[in-house]
Amino acid sequence: MKVQHIFPVHIQMEDQEDEYFDRLWLETKERSKKVKASAAMNKHVPHTGRGGWDLIEKKKHIILPQLESVYKEIKSIQNSRSKLYLAGRAIYNKETQLYELEDDAYLEARNLLEKEQEMMADGSCYKNKSDPLVQVLGPEHPGRA
Numbered sequence: 383m384k385v386q387h388i389f390p391v392h393i394q395m396e397d398q399e400d401e402y403f404d405r406l407w408l409e410t411k412e413r414s415k416k417v418k419a420s421a422a423m424n425k426h427v428p429h430t431g432r433g434g435w436d437l438i439e440k441k442k443h444i445i446l447p448q449l450e451s452v453y454k455e456i457k458s459i460q461n462s463r464s465k466l467y468l469a470g471r472a473i474y475n476k477e478t479q480l481y482e483l484e485d486d487a488y489l490e491a492r493n494l495l496e497k498e499q500e501m502m503a504d505g506s507c508y509k510n511k512s513d514p515l516v517q518v519l520g521p522e523h524p525g526r527a
Contacts, residue, residue: 428470438470445469448481453488455495464494464515493518 430438438445446469450457459465471487474480483491498514501507507514516522 428467429473430470435466435470438466442466442469445472445481448472449483452480453483453491455491459491459495459498461494461498461514463513464498467515467519468494490518 428435428438433440442465446456446465449468449472456465456468459468468483468487468491469481471490472481472483475482494514497517498507501514501517506512
């Protein structure tokens with residue numbers, strides 16, 4: 383079955399199609415700008431891939447020792463959620479065949495360690511669903527991203 387758009391007789395079909403596709407193209411460009419602006423606001427991008435957090439959980443025994451050998455701060459972090467989050471932020475370097483952290487993820491690791499030590503010193507760690515990860519990154523937003 384072939385579907386054909388019906389255009390008024392006095393308007394050439396090519397002109398009508400051009401106007402339609404121009405309008406469609408402009409709408410698509412505007413939508414793309416909104417999506418790019420929204421993505422640029424996202425500061426904490428995990429690199430979980432298709433497997434999601436379940437795959438990171440399975441691979442953390444590979445990723446974390448590699449990160450801990452390079453970034454000494456990670457070894458000092460005791461919170462398992464913080465370590466899992468940092469494992470999710472790790473990027474696989476094909477040249478060295480090791481996992482690495484980007485600069486902003488490394489700064490987050492340092493902030494997590496400082497906040498964890500501060501919370502353990504004053505005894506507020508894990509009270510009211512507040513762990514170092516929540517304190518540094520903000521509350522969770524469950525659901526689809």
